[in-house]
Amino acid sequence: MSNIISVKDMCLWYGEHQALKNINIEIPKKSITAFIGPSGCGKSTFLKTLNRMNDLIPNVKITGDIRYEDTDIFSPKVDVNHLRKEIGMVFQKPNPFPMSIYDNVAYGPRTHGITNKIQLDEIVEFALRDAAIWNEVKDRLKKNALGLSGGQQQRLCIARALAVQPKMLLMDEPTSALDPISTSRIEELVMELKEKYTIVMVTHNMQQAVRVSDYTAFFLLGELVEFEKTDNIFSQPQDKRTEDYITGRFG
């Protein structure tokens, strides 16, 4: 089994408004998948469905089937907190908690029952190293995380997500609030992370999708128009609408 997520005929409504229509997609393990498409086409909505963050929004209705490692994520047997531990999330705007850098990273492990100080220290260091921010913060772990720069905060949020040892990482435009240098650091980081994790990343930046991702999914008006290897989709798109979008004719 090389797919980690498999979605069949999934539809989603916000109240009366249908935001996703008949989505079918298989996301391969240990790869980077980019979601592209114009604003409002449902990228974030779909991303948040995968770890059931949409549960927090009232009046959302979902039909169809989503399997994570062959388990139906909407089955009543599934512990949604455990699902979110397996499928972590990084948000568009860096959102570190107003506490120390250490406590931010330790938040997840503590949530899942790790209290041993030595073990926590290890996890915090490993997560911060994996997120390529260890050297910048190792002398100020007890300082408030809100004192970091935007780029550092976003890498801290990645570290925080990694600290619960997820299998998969959902990133919703993780670099859109960042400067070019921080952006390229995060891109490098994401490419390293795919050794260990499956990554799905929403981006509005075509170059970023080309640079970073292995697969690309193009969404339009709630539909998944095309899902292909990134090289193929950008060199020979099958659908006219994809071609129009990536050549900048609309969007």
Next chain:
Amino acid sequence: MLNRSLSKKRKSFEVLMKILMLLSVGLTASLVLFLLVYVLVQGIPNITWELLSTKPSYLTEKIGILPDILNTVYIVIATLFLVLPLGVGAAIYLTEYASNKKMVGIIEYAAETLSGIPSIIYGLVGMLLFSNNMGTCLMAGALTLVIMNLPTIMRTTQESLKTVPQSYREGAFGLGAGKWRVVRTVVLPGCVDGVITGCILSVGRILGESAALLFTAGFAHALNGIIDGLAAPGATLTVALYVYAKEQGEFGVAFAIAAILMVLTVLINFVATLVQKYFAKRRSL
């Protein structure tokens, strides 16, 4: 020509308005200042160590307000002790758990209305509800004050819960935290300032309350510990002020108490501003 006289007229009108406004500001400021100075001048000379540290005695015909000071402290402690968990709990439930937004709206509206009701009505209800069952005592007064201050604590806590960014909650849920953990670790620390503000406002209200307490807590001046004190009738400073001035004509003592209350009020407002500044600074970090 016409225009010129019009603009001239307009100008003199502006000047007139400015003078009127200056006058009203001046009047307001001097009234406040006069009140402050008058009370302090009348009160402070009457504040003696003996007054502060003894209880009144019919034998020596001396008046001491130590019991009233202690009663005030007891009633503040008892009220906050009960109203805090209730008010904060209700606020958390309403903002974080309740899913029926219409119901929440109604409760918020009711709370808003409750906090505007004249306190004597609380006194009346408190008398029927508490004093008639447990006797006139500080505890009955405290329970009445709990009802009175519940909306305040609830609303200030709620307001500050609403300022906790949604992104913190999302971040915590995204890590697999359950509802209660998110509330306890991410939401509650963000509403400490609201709780403290609510407490300070409530203490101010308790200090100033007389009507509701006259009905429920009585006006005895017995010296007690906190447990016995709460079970016995007793006057707070404000009630004692009323009693000494109105029933006994002891205006010196009344003004002494007034001066103390005045200083306490100024102090409470000062602390409230400090707390708000501190949290605003911490938030903008």
